[in-house]
Amino acid sequence: MxxxxxxxxxxxxxxxxxxxxxxxxxxxxxxxxxxxxxxxxxxxxxxxxxxxxxxxxxxxxxxxxxxxxxxPQEPLPGCRLLVAAVKRDAMDWMAEKATELGIGLIQPVLTRRSITDKVNTARLSNIAQEAAEQCGRLTVPRVAPAAPLHAVLDAWDATPLLVGDERRESPPLTAAVRAMPAGPWAWLVGPEGGFERAELDDLRRRAFVSTVSLGPRILRAETAAVAGLAVLQALAGDWNRV
Known part of the structure; x- marks a missing residue:
């Protein structure tokens, strides 16, 4: 038992x-x-x-x-997931899987094509807590209140931010990860329908951002979130710890 x-x-x-x-x-x-x-x-x-x-x-x-x-206690991971607000079931699933994958902060963002402007932060926090209990980690990720993407970017620090480019006009995620300095990172996934061109242009103007491709197929937002986190943890995260 x-x-x-x-x-x-x-x-x-x-x-x-x-x-x-x-x-x-x-x-x-x-x-x-x-x-x-x-x-x-x-x-x-x-x-x-x-x-x-x-x-x-x-x-x-x-x-x-x-x-x-x-x-003994371990520190809260420095890696972050930023994800455009989507439907509740998809948000719930991403919160659970991001917790299992060792994310320290889950930040919902509001974009021009976001299908909702309401995110139940308390619900997502409860889901993250239950996932932490089940997966054996010693910390529970923080779920930040939803905020406009531009506001989150304007307040950003120097942490490298990798952004999924659904138009596949960017280098592969694996290549970008290998070129990153060691340390914390963040992964941003856009809404259903993708970022608008103006949003991608704004992202590319910021020195801390690298836009990347996740391959030849179009992925749902929740699939892109988890796939990207798995690659990042495998190449630049705690999956390499003994």
């Missing part, structure tokens, strides 16, 4: 009893059929991963007793 793994926004220290959320209490008691004394794993993005036990559990109330740290 697998040990439940849960994220808590609470300090974790040996012997210090910490409360669970009502949702976690229901999950442990009603879904997982666990009770006091059963083992859990806890993490909070700051204190590493802890082996703990259920101290008390009753309906929508639960508390844990951390016993020992089993993994």
């Amino acid at each position: 697998s040990t439940p793994r849960l994220y808590l926004d609470q300090p974790l220290a040996e012997g210090a009893e910490v409360p669970a959320t009502a949702g976690q209490a229901h999950y442990l008691g009603g879904v997982m059929r666990r009770g006091p004394g059963d083992a859990v794993l806890l993490f909070n993005g700051r204190d590493g991963e802890w082996a703990a036990s259920i101290a008390a559990l009753r309906k929508d109330r639960c508390s844990f007793r951390p016993e020992r740290q089993v993994r």
Whole structure:
């Protein structure tokens, strides 16, 4: 039987009893059929991963007793995903997969062809948390509020930003990655229908941007997001760590 793994926004220290959320209490008691004394794993993005036990559990109330740290804390990854706002199901799926792929920040952006100007940040944050619990990472990516693309670019730092060019007028992503300096990076995927020409022209004028191609086929936005992240993690990310 697998040990439940849960994220808590609470300090974790040996012997210090910490409360669970009502949702976690229901999950442990009603879904997982666990009770006091059963083992859990806890993490909070700051204190590493802890082996703990259920101290008390009753309906929508639960508390844990951390016993020992089993993994030291790792820093929040510096890589980012920027994605034009799309339909809810696609946004949900991208948030889940970006978390599994080790992204530190998910930034929804609004473009001229975005099909929606509303993004449920709280929902995406919950999806990212659940994905972090399942995939074993020790941090939960931050989901930033949706913002116009130009505003995000105007406030950008020097982090290299690779942008998917659906017109395939740019060099392959793999070539651009090999030419990048070592360090954090970001990946930007446009909306259904792609960026408008003026948006691509604006992107190309910015020194930190490289537009790239993802091959000969037209990809859905969510496919392009995940495909690009996989290439970036394989060539310039933590997939190379021993």
